[in-house]
Amino acid sequence: MALRKILRTGLVGVAAAAVAATAFAAPAQASSDGAAAGARTGANAGAGHQATRSAIDAAVRAGVPGITAQARDADGVWAAASGVGNLRTGAPRAKNDRFRVGSITKTFVATVLLQMEAEGRLSLDDTVERRLPGLVRGNGNDGRKITVRQLLNHTSGLFDYLADEEYNRTYLAGDGFLKHRYDTLSPRKHVKVALSHAPLFEPGTRNSYSNTNYVLAGLIIEKTAGRTYEAEVRDRIIEPLGLKATTNPGNSVHLPRPSGRGYAKLFESAPDRIDDVTAMNGSQGWADGDIISTTGDLNRFYRALLRGDLLPPKQLKEMKTTVPMTGAFPDTSYGLGLMRIRTSCGTTVWGHGGAMPGWLSMAFTTADGRHQLAYSLNSSWDGSAMMPILEAEYCGKR
Numbered sequence: 290m291a292l293r294k295i296l297r298t299g300l301v302g303v304a305a306a307a308v309a310a311t312a313f314a315a316p317a318q319a320s321s322d323g324a325a326a327g328a329r330t331g332a333n334a335g336a337g338h339q340a341t342r343s344a345i346d347a348a349v350r351a352g353v354p355g356i357t358a359q360a361r362d363a364d365g366v367w368a369a370a371s372g373v374g375n376l377r378t379g380a381p382r383a384k385n386d387r388f389r390v391g392s393i394t395k396t397f398v399a400t401v402l403l404q405m406e407a408e409g410r411l412s413l414d415d416t417v418e419r420r421l422p423g424l425v426r427g428n429g430n431d432g433r434k435i436t437v438r439q440l441l442n443h444t445s446g447l448f449d450y451l452a453d454e455e456y457n458r459t460y461l462a463g464d465g466f467l468k469h470r471y472d473t474l475s476p477r478k479h480v481k482v483a484l485s486h487a488p489l490f491e492p493g494t495r496n497s498y499s500n501t502n503y504v505l506a507g508l509i510i511e512k513t514a515g516r517t518y519e520a521e522v523r524d525r526i527i528e529p530l531g532l533k534a535t536t537n538p539g540n541s542v543h544l545p546r547p548s549g550r551g552y553a554k555l556f557e558s559a560p561d562r563i564d565d566v567t568a569m570n571g572s573q574g575w576a577d578g579d580i581i582s583t584t585g586d587l588n589r590f591y592r593a594l595l596r597g598d599l600l601p602p603k604q605l606k607e608m609k610t611t612v613p614m615t616g617a618f619p620d621t622s623y624g625l626g627l628m629r630i631r632t633s634c635g636t637t638v639w640g641h642g643g644a645m646p647g648w649l650s651m652a653f654t655t656a657d658g659r660h661q662l663a664y665s666l667n668s669s670w671d672g673s674a675m676m677p678i679l680e681a682e683y684c685g686k687r
Contacts, residue, residue: 338367340685341662341678345371348666348674354552355382356674358664359584360682361592368584374549374667376563387534387548387581388665390650391643394580395503399441399626400594401510401521403604410513413438413607413625417445420509424480429487437509439492440502441625442612448486449499450479460573463556466646470569473540476576479504496612496623500577503626507576518576530593535582538571544581551647554670566647566669578643587652588661591640596658609639609656634684644669651675655683 338360345356348371355372374382405411417425417432417440425432430447439445450456459465460472483501490497507518514521519537527535536545544551544567553566571579582590593599600608611622611629620631630653631637640653649672652663662682666674 338369338682338685340681342369344674344678344681344685345369345664348678351674352671353666353668353674355549355667356664356678357382357384357386357388357549357584358662358678359384359588360660360662361588362660366585376550376552376565380549382549382667383547385534385547385583385585386665386667387545387583388650388667389544389551389574389578389643389645389648390580390582390587390652390665391574391578391645391648392500393582393587393641393643393650393652394574394576394578395626396594396641397522397526397580397590397626398503398506398510398518398576399608400599401518401525402437402441402506403600403608403625404525405510405513406607407601407604411437411509413441417505417509420512421505424477424508425484425505427484430484435492437506438607438625440506440509442623443496443498443502443614444493444612445499445502446488446490446492446494446497447499447501447505448483448489449497450482450501450504453482453486456482461646466553466555466566466569467564470566470573471542473570473572474575475572476504476508479575479577480508496615498615498623503577504575510576522580526590526599530589530598532582532586532589535580535586535590538579538581540570540572542568542570544568549667551645552668553646555646569646574645578645584652584663584665587650587663588654591652591654591663592658592661594658595639595654595656630679632680632683634680636683638679638683642675644672649675651679653679 345358348356353372354376355374357370359368368384370382370384372382374380374386406413415437417435435445460469510518510521522537550565551567552563554560554562555564556562597605608625608627611624614621614623622629627639628641629637629639638653638655642651647669648665648667649669650665654661664678
């Protein structure tokens with residue numbers, strides 16, 4: 290499947306990628322004993338997550354270069370890595386690797402806006418026009434009809450700028466990506482691309498995942514706060530929770546260390562070609578997908594969020610009020626920057642997933658915040674491993 294199809298709708302793209310049959314051309318290199326290198330701390334340090342470990346190793350054998358994962362539950366913290374973090378050197382994937390989390394960023398953004406609502410600085414029922422006067426106009430798009438809530442739950446009807454074919458050719462596929470990967474792009478450029486298309490439907494009538502929604506959400510944060518979205522995320526979430534490995538990259542092109550490399554298949558005409566896409570300008574993601582983090586930090590974030598440490602009860606209830614999600618995994622619905630998935634064994638988990646060139650990631654927790662799982666693949670051409678790993682953790686024999 291082409292990279293642009295994976296990236297087009299964030300986690301929906303991950304779901305779509307799950308049906309792809311593309312295989313990794315080079316042989317995968319797992320850890321020396323053929324299994325994921327894992328470690329556990331806590332009262333039952335000898336216990337392992339065998340089903341999750343097996344699912345991770347199976348994904349590497351099937352062609353994913355490398356995977357890093359961490360689970361947290363009543364028994365402590367379990368971390369594992371499998372495969373390689375660098376195809377050129379053969380260096381293994383590390384348990385503390387940093388990576389681009391993609392659309393997991395959206396939960397951070399929604400949390401900030403809900404904190405602002407709790408402070409009385411805005412309302413979820415405010416229109417986009419009220420918060421960003423004159424910005425969303427043209428081709429049938431009308432910010433007077435779209436609310437902040439509809440941005441956050443993807444019921445605005447706004448076109449996803451990543452679905453624009455010219456944008457894809459220029460910034461996400463083939464020679465276009467390689468030529469423009471270091472370009473600095475403004476949020477308003479992404480909005481302009483989206484508004485060159487007519488809306489998909491009347492606001493509030495259904496759900497369709499659109500990264501444009503969260504570009505606008507980031508702009509609303511900035512207009513309300515009078516400073517950058519990145520500063521609000523840092524001061525409201527990253528620093529209070531001690532997420533020391535979590536950053537907004539701005540227009541930096543580098544991943545902080547330690548990190549592996551990210552890989553993509555950029556050329557439909559050369560399906561076996563693999564490019565190192567680790568370096569890219571962070572502004573090309575922004576509030577819809579720019580954050581860099583680790584599995585450990587993501588688990589701490591979702592644990593704190595679902596336990597009510599970041600939002601008052603009213604706002605957390607709003608965040609967990611969902612609408613049916615179009616085109617995603619079965620038994621999936623979408624709240625405000627938060628997804629709900631009901632696994633095959635009946636366990637309900639909350640979180641988000643993300644796709645960026647070179648990376649596919651997921652981070653989920655049970656509703657009580659007692660059991661988290663976060664993991665990242667350093668490839669973005671096939672998401673078929675994503676749900677089996679989640680199912681293994683929450684439904685497999687442990």
